[in-house]
Amino acid sequence: MIIQCRKNISESQIDRLAATCEGVVVNYDSNVFVVTPSALKAVDAQFDSIIDTSWVMDSDIQLSSRKFKSDTRKINIGKCTTGGNQTLLTIGPCGVESEEMIEQTAKLIVGSGLSTIRAGAFKPRTSPYSFQGMGEEGLKLLARMREKYGLSVVTEVRDSTHVQMVLEYADVVQIGAKAMYDHGILRACGRSQKPILIKRGFGTTLQEFVQAAEFVLSGGNPNVLLCERGIRTFETKSRFTLDLCGVAYLKEYTNLPVILDPSHAMGYAYGVSDLARACMAMNVDGLLIEVHPDPSVAKSDAAQQLNHDTFGKLFESLKPIAAAVGRTIV
Ligand code: PEP
Ligand code: MN
Numbered sequence: 001m002i003i004q005c006r007k008n009i010s011e012s013q014i015d016r017l018a019a020t021c022e023g024v025v026v027n028y029d030s031n032v033f034v035v036t037p038s039a040l041k042a043v044d045a046q047f048d049s050i051i052d053t054s055w056v057m058d059s060d061i062q063l064s065s066r067k068f069k070s071d072t073r074k075i076n077i078g079k080c081t082t083g084g085n086q087t088l089l090t091i092g093p094c095g096v097e098s099e100e101m102i103e104q105t106a107k108l109i110v111g112s113g114l115s116t117i118r119a120g121a122f123k124p125r126t127s128p129y130s131f132q133g134m135g136e137e138g139l140k141l142l143a144r145m146r147e148k149y150g151l152s153v154v155t156e157v158r159d160s161t162h163v164q165m166v167l168e169y170a171d172v173v174q175i176g177a178k179a180m181y182d183h184g185i186l187r188a189c190g191r192s193q194k195p196i197l198i199k200r201g202f203g204t205t206l207q208e209f210v211q212a213a214e215f216v217l218s219g220g221n222p223n224v225l226l227c228e229r230g231i232r233t234f235e236t237k238s239r240f241t242l243d244l245c246g247v248a249y250l251k252e253y254t255n256l257p258v259i260l261d262p263s264h265a266m267g268y269a270y271g272v273s274d275l276a277r278a279c280m281a282m283n284v285d286g287l288l289i290e291v292h293p294d295p296s297v298a299k300s301d302a303a304q305q306l307n308h309d310t311f312g313k314l315f316e317s318l319k320p321i322a323a324a325v326g327r328t329i330v
Pocket of ligand 1: 120175177
């Protein structure tokens with residue numbers, strides 16, 4: 001149950017309500033809420049005088065639910081505002097590898113009229129012997145691209161040891177598929193007001209995915225974006241399976257902007273452009289596509305990254321699809 005408290009109620013009254021309902025006090029959108037387990041369906045009448053509005057919820061998809069907030073949340077990311085008729089197209093390499101390659105990427109983005117650069121400085125690799133990212137040096141290079149080219153920076157946090165550092169450098173903090181369950185990261189991101197892009201774990205149900213987002217929301221940060229990037233199925237010919245049915249669910253039942261990442265789902269560059277067009281046709285709030293100046297030498301996710309030429313052609317082909325669904329790409 002979500003309970004919105006009346007204005008000018010004392011902290012002790014709110015705490016008493018929260019303790020009685022076993023709820024969490026959440027400062028959210030300039031109001032104070034008490035969010036209880038969804039199993040609770042009514043509050044004792046003694047609290048009537050301090051309650052403004054309340055919502056009875058079916059599950060612990062609560063603050064992210066359309067039942068609570070019926071329109072998609074507007075989140076400002078540089079020149080883009082999600083939740084309206086803009087689609088954020090965030091591109092860049094899997095990881096920052098050098099100043100030269102990240103600058104080539106920044107120039108491609110600016111030349112395309114786009115507004116964000118994405119690249120990881122902390123890479124959550126499956127093997128400890130693979131490239132782990134440039135760490136803070138990579139974050140500094142991304143910050144330089146922001147200063148030089150006016151781009152907003154989307155970059156990921158791998159674990160809770162460097163979450164504060166990433167929060168300082170990033171305009172959007174990405175929580176990757178493998179980090180999605182890390183409550184240290186989720187709670188730290190909940191204490192910030194920075195936009196947080198959470199990727200769905202590849203073995204995660206939609207319920208678990210959205211509940212991960214609830215950890216950030218219930219910390220008081222409403223600026224969460226959900227990213228579908230493929231789940232693991234019995235199929236082995238593609239790296240993962242992009243769950244477009246899941247995207248339809250997220251759009252219907254949650255109030256958070258939805259981003260689609262065809263690159264990590266497909267795992268091979270040959271399928272990414274077709275998938276990206278299908279994603280655009282789903283009228284989503286964002287697309288995340290991995291692009292590298294020379295994918296053949298990429299230190300991570302080499303097989304799936306598009307070169308600049310292929311990206312240019314894809315971008316042109318996305319524009320009429322965006323227009324057909326009433327969107328502009330930023
Ligand atoms: C990435 O975006 O480069 C990445 C590591 O993605 P995921 O967490 O979805 O695997
Ligand atoms: Mn990657």
